[in-house]
Amino acid sequence: xxxxxxxxxxxxxxxxxxxxxxxxxxxxxxxxxxxxxxxxxxxxxxxxxxxxxxxxxxxxxxxxxxxxxxxxxxxxxxxxxxxxxxxxxxxxxxxxxxxxxxxxxxxxxxxxxxxxxxxxxxxxxxxxxxxxxxxxxxxxxxxxxxxxxxxxxxxxxxxxxxxxxxxxxxxxxxxxxxxxxxxxxxxxxxxxxxxxxxxxxxxxxxxxxxxxxxxxxxxxxxxxxxxxxxxxxxxxxxxxxxxxxxxxxxxxxxxxxxxxxxxxxxxxxxxxxxxxxxxxxxxxxxxxxxxxxxxxxxxxxxxxxx
Numbered sequence: 001x002x003x004x005x006x007x008x009x010x011x012x013x014x015x016x017x018x019x020x021x022x023x024x025x026x027x028x029x030x031x032x033x034x035x036x037x038x039x040x041x042x043x044x045x046x047x048x049x050x051x052x053x054x055x056x057x058x059x060x061x062x063x064x065x066x067x068x069x070x071x072x073x074x075x076x077x078x079x080x081x082x083x084x085x086x087x088x089x090x091x092x093x094x095x096x097x098x099x100x101x102x103x104x105x106x107x108x109x110x111x112x113x114x115x116x117x118x119x120x121x122x123x124x125x126x127x128x129x130x131x132x133x134x135x136x137x138x139x140x141x142x143x144x145x146x147x148x149x150x151x152x153x154x155x156x157x158x159x160x161x162x163x164x165x166x167x168x169x170x171x172x173x174x175x176x177x178x179x180x181x182x183x184x185x186x187x188x189x190x191x192x193x194x195x196x197x198x199x200x201x202x203x204x205x206x207x208x209x210x211x212x213x214x215x216x217x218x219x220x221x222x223x224x225x226x227x228x229x230x231x232x233x234x235x236x237x238x239x240x241x242x243x244x245x246x247x248x249x250x251x252x253x254x255x256x257x258x259x260x261x262x263x264x265x266x267x268x269x270x271x272x273x274x275x276x277x278x279x280x281x282x283x284x285x286x287x288x289x290x291x292x293x294x295x296x297x298x299x300x301x302x303x304x305x306x
Contacts, residue, residue, distance in 0.1 A: 009081055011048060014041045016078045018054060019071045020099050022061050030097060072145025076280040093124040093289060100290050101130045103147035105202075106229040107250045112151075115297045124289065133229070134202045142278040148287065150276045151294060162282070164291075165274040166298045171210075172261040174246045174254045176238050181262075188217050188265050191243070196224035198242045200233050210245070213266040234259060247271060249301045273298065 018027045028038035046053055049070075054061040063071065102108070109131040120127050132147060141147040143158050154163050173191070175181055181194045192214050199208060206223050214221055224242060227233045230250050234257050237244045246254050246261060254261050275294055281287040 011041065011045055012074060012078055012081070014038075015045050015053070016074050018042060018045070019063055019067060019074065022054065022063065024054075024061070068144065072143060072278070072280070075145050079280070079284050093127070093286065095126065096124055096286055097126040098286060099128045099130055100149065100287075101132055101147045102149050102151055102294075103132045103141050104134060104151040106133050106231050107247075107253060108151050110231050110253055111250055111301060112294075112297045115300070116293060119293050119297070124286075127286070142276060148277065148281065149290060149294065151298075152273060152275075153271060154274055154276045160279055161276050162279055163274060163276045164295070165272050166295055167273055168270040169247045169249055169273050170270060171245050171247055171264060171268055172251060173264045174234070174237060174244045174259050174261045176241070177258055177260050179241060179260065181243065182260060186262065186265050188214065188219055191265055192219040192221040195241045195243055197221045198233055198236060198244045199223055199226040200228070200230050200245065201226045202228050204228075209268055210264070210266065213268055247273075249273065249298075
């Protein structure tokens with residue numbers, strides 16, 4: 001790529017911020033430049049890469065396929081350069097300006113978001129946290145640089161990705177207050193046949209571990225459908241007689257809506273909860289801080305009401 005010979009570190013930093021913000025205005029603000037100056041910088045980047053980098057899509061700007069392909073490497077190069085020019089010095093988190101993207105189930109942001117934002121405000125006020133919901137398709141988000149950290153049940157990762165399990169969780173049943181299922185002894189038979197069941201699945205699956213456990217007892221439940229997130233399922237359960245599931249760490253969401261959780265009368269596998277990241281972030285002090293924050297917040301959450 002002969003045109004890239006003149007690409008200096010400042011352009012790489014600008015490219016990194018542009019791909020994070022997907023906005024000339026946002027990048028200008030981050031880099032303390034005027035919008036015309038940022039537009040000129042984008043022009044230099046486009047010339048150096050031989051690619052538009054960001055293109056207009058309605059009122060937004062979106063990265064080109066080539067920009068998406070190089071985003072992770074650009075971010076890694078900028079991080080390594082920062083570390084190279086600051087040898088032996090601790091990162092001043094309070095002076096750091098950066099955006100971290102956390103990929104996970106919507107319930108992650110709902111249960112842990114407030115604590116993470118409060119932690120960032122105290123320790124690193126220049127850091128912004130951006131939560132992305134899980135997709136219905138699997139993609140190498142960490143490898144591509146779309147996300148800096150994946151949090152929750154890590155069930156599909158690239159071979160090189162690092163995974164840390166924080167704790168084991170369990171699933172609980174959840175229904176509206178006053179549900180008939182809450183009266184009397186709860187047996188597998190009553191659990192399976194009392195009412196319709198609502199599944200939470202980002203891929204739209206209509207079967208899960210509960211169905212396998214019931215099948216071992218010769219039982220089958222009536223699944224009426226699925227929704228993509230636990231928070232949305234709770235609003236459905238609050239207005240119906242449907243039976244749903246919620247993890248132990250997500251129980252505060254159910255409590256807030258006045259729903260009632262209960263022990264499922266089945267032997268179900270434990271749920272491994274943790275986070276994953278790409279190894280290019282291993283030596284990045286700011287990313288290590290983020291991992292530490294998420295680890296502590298998740299552990300605090302695991303010690304919630306039982």
